[in-house]
Amino acid sequence: MKKILFKNLSTAYIAVFAGLTVCCSGGGKKSQEKQEIDDNAVEVGILHSLSGTMAISEVSLRDVLLMGIEEINNSGGVLGKKIVPRVVDPASDWDLFAEKAKELLTKNKVSVVFGCWTSVSRKSVLPVFEEYKGLLFYPVQYEGQECSPNIIYTGATPNQQLIPAAQYLMSKEGGEYKQFYLLGTDYVFPRTANTILRNYLLSQGIPEQHIIEEYTPFNHQDYQTIVSKIKRFAASGKACVLSTINGDSNVPFYKEFANQGLSASHCPVMAFSVAEDELRSMDTEFLAGHLAAWNYFQSIATPDNLQFVENFKNYCKTNNLPGKDARVTDDPVCWSYTGLYLWKAAVEKAGSFEVEKVIAALSDMEFQSPSGPVKMHPDNHHLAKKALIGKIRADGQFDIIWETDDIVVPEPFSEFAK
Amino acid sequence: MGIDQIQYIFSGLSLGSILILVALGLSIIYGLAGIINMSHGEFMMIGAYTTYCIQQLFILYLPQAWLDMAFFISLPLSFMVAGLFGLIIERLIIRHLYSRPLESLLATWGISLILIQIARNLFGDLTAVKAPAVLSGGLQIAEGLMLPYNRLFIMALTVAVFICVYFLFQKTRLGIKIRAVTQNRNMSACVGISTKKIDMITFMIGSGLAGIAGCAITLIGNVVPNMGQTYIVDSFLVVVSGGVGKLAGCVVSGLGIGIFSKIFEVNFEAVYGKALVLIFIIIFLQYRPKGLFPDKGRADE
Structure with missing residues (x-):
């Protein structure tokens, strides 16, 4: 045993230095890779964090974009031009997002940028895109209350994710829940989301005392008191939790939830920030049976989606990306990929790469996404799509248990947000 | 005393025992060598990833039934x-920086x-440690009061670790040398203690x-590259308010x-609870700048 341990350690030690060398040489490598840009190519920017706290989520979006670009290039490119991806790393640093965006728009003069995950990074690049008349495709569900002329939002607005989830929980098949515990991490998305949810629930006749709103700091690890509060809350009637807990805090929350004897059949947790990619890294035993609301799940059983999932797994495997074919698709991955194809379709419709013409062409555009048919809103830059509710399975995938009958028209400015 | 109060005190003790466990090593290093060790949390992360690796080895090479042993x-x-x-x-870095708090x-x-990024490159994000079956679930004390086994285990572990450290410091030759160097480095060197060796051993411990x-912590939280960052600030708070290098102060x-965090959390929101704890510590340090148990250590020189 001792010998094995020692061997492992020396490997780790070597890895330390290997890691250091990679870190140091990373900068030089990029400039060598600079491809010749001629008239037969068009540059697009990819602005996702590849290091820092957000890397865990954002790297998947870079991967799916590169896959989509490869697909498009193999089938003849856009308007006869090959797409050359320009990947930059804003390193989870909001100021760096703005700097890198400026660099992409002014130095590389990219035709379009796909990027950002957190709202704060989007808010940080927004003025840059407006000033330099760029075009950004933003793929993540968010709190709404924004509509920039230079951004296309392919993720969900509150009325495409939050409201349907609350509707479902109040409906007969959802369990007719009467008490709601709104629990989130303390930043802009949960705050706005919970304001919208609270006002919506009040408008549906849920009394004030049956709604509790609570926030925890980022990276909160100790959910003991909160779970015991939920327990007491649930003891007095049919209650559920609407969770906008972010990232790292989810595992300790669900573990504590199970360890204090609460279960999904007694008090389900509806999550708005837990998708397949996050579940890969969690011990799903404690999460099984709980719910999540999205507009796409990997388990959608249409031929389009099966193909998409297979392509993504193959792409990760053949390119030797971390995780290989154990990689999964999820909501942001789907909308990132859809964004790329929407842009391609719009460019072809407009017959030009000019931002203004592309945006005009996007209006009312319909597209068959891996999630099913979607349609761009005529003027608010958001995408209409179905809302889905999934139940978490022990293998980290979802059983889709409910969906809206039709695509939901996006409303970035919610009437409940005041 | 009602059930709720017992629950809160239990939560507080549980959080406290985790903080003690994290802060013990930090306190010893800070007290002895005056090193403000910002990478302390990453050694925690290394411990967590070791647990993960052992678990993976068990899954790969040993029968399923033994998996619970992996954690222990x-x-x-x-x-x-x-x-x-x-x-x-x-050996590589720290020893050049003793008694230079800012550089250290x-x-x-x-x-x-660097350690965080290496962990991210080596392991990616695909890591979860499964708690052994004996440590999941909880002890039902009364209706509505359940004490999770994993937290009880961490409390017991903290007590055990503390006793070991206390014994080491009070009863062994090594402990006496460490305390001597902490109190007065030059004098210790004069009486023939190899302070460099002591520094090395202390940092290792x-x-x-x-x-x-x-x-x-893998029992209650998750294993991610930046997990140490979550605890480093809190454990510094424990060290500073307890008195540098003092085991009793740490506890x-x-x-x-x-x-206090738990009491504030119950009466206010978690976010404000945290802020209130910080305010109280700041006020406390105005009156007791050297913490609960002040001592003349090298850090004071």
């Missing part, structure tokens, strides 16, 4: 692995960033303790901060 075997191993990393880093702060912060803490302030 990981406890001593994470101490050793984190200690060894501590030793390597002490920057250098150890750099080490922590401190890092190893962080490794044990990391292993224990009292750890439990105090744990219980």
Whole structure:
């Protein structure tokens, strides 16, 4: 045993230095890779964090974009031009997002940028895109209350994710829940989301005392008191939790939830920030049976989606990306990929790469996404799509248990947000 | 006393015991060498990843039924692995920085960033440690009061680790030497104690303790590259308010901060609870700048 341990350690030690060398040489490598840009190519920017706290989520979006670009290039490119991806790393640093965006728009003069995950990074690049008349495709569900002329939002607005989830929980098949515990991490998305949810629930006749709103700091690890509060809350009637807990805090929350004897059949947790990619890294035993609301799940059983999932797994495997074919698709991955194809379709419709013409062409555009048919809103830059509710399975995938009958028209400015 | 109060006190003790476990090693290192070790949390992370690796080895090579053993075997191993990393880093970098708090702060912060990124490159994000079956679920004391086994285990572990450290410091030759160097380095060197060796051993023990803490935390939290960052600030609070390098101070302030955090959290929101704890510590340090148990250590010189 001792010998094995020692061997492992020396490997780790070597890895330390290997890691250091990679870190140091990373900068030089990029400039060598600079491809010749001629008239037969068009540059697009990819602005996702590849290091820092957000890397865990954002790297998947870079991967799916590169896959989509490869697909498009193999089938003849856009308007006869090959797409050359320009990947930059804003390193989870909001100021760096703005700097890198400026660099992409002014130095590389990219035709379009796909990027950002957190709202704060989007808010940080927004003025840059407006000033330099760029075009950004933003793929993540968010709190709404924004509509920039230079951004296309392919993720969900509150009325495409939050409201349907609350509707479902109040409906007969959802369990007719009467008490709601709104629990989130303390930043802009949960705050706005919970304001919208609270006002919506009040408008549906849920009394004030049956709604509790609570926030925890980022990276909160100790959910003991909160779970015991939920327990007491649930003891007095049919209650559920609407969770906008972010990232790292989810595992300790669900573990504590199970360890204090609460279960999904007694008090389900509806999550708005837990998708397949996050579940890969969690011990799903404690999460099984709980719910999540999205507009796409990997388990959608249409031929389009099966193909998409297979392509993504193959792409990760053949390119030797971390995780290989154990990689999964999820909501942001789907909308990132859809964004790329929407842009391609719009460019072809407009017959030009000019931002203004592309945006005009996007209006009312319909597209068959891996999630099913979607349609761009005529003027608010958001995408209409179905809302889905999934139940978490022990293998980290979802059983889709409910969906809206039709695509939901996006409303970035919610009437409940005041 | 109602059930709720018992629950809150239990939560406070549980949080406190975790803080103590993390802060013990930090306190020893800070007290002895005046190193503000920002990478302490990353030694915790190394402990947690050791646990993860052992678990994976068990899954790959040993029968399913033995899987529960993995965690208990990981406890001593994470101490050793984190200690060894501590030793390597002490030899390579830290030893040039003794008694230079600002440089040591920057250098150890750099080490922590490097370690985080290496962990991310090596393991990616596909890591979860499964708690052994004996430690899931909880002890039902009364209707509505359940004490989770994993938290009870961490409390017991903290007590055990503390007793070991206390014994080491009070009863062994090594402990006496460490305390001597902490109190007066030059004098200790004069009477023939190899202070460099003591520095090295202390740093190793401190890092190893962080490794044990990391292993224990896999029971309640998750294993991610930046997990150490979550605990580093809180454990500094424990060290500073307890008195640098004092074991008793570490325990009292750890439990105090744990219980106060929980009381504030119940009456206010978690976000404000945290802020209130910070305000109280700031006020407390105005009156007792050297913490609960002040001592003349090298850091005071």
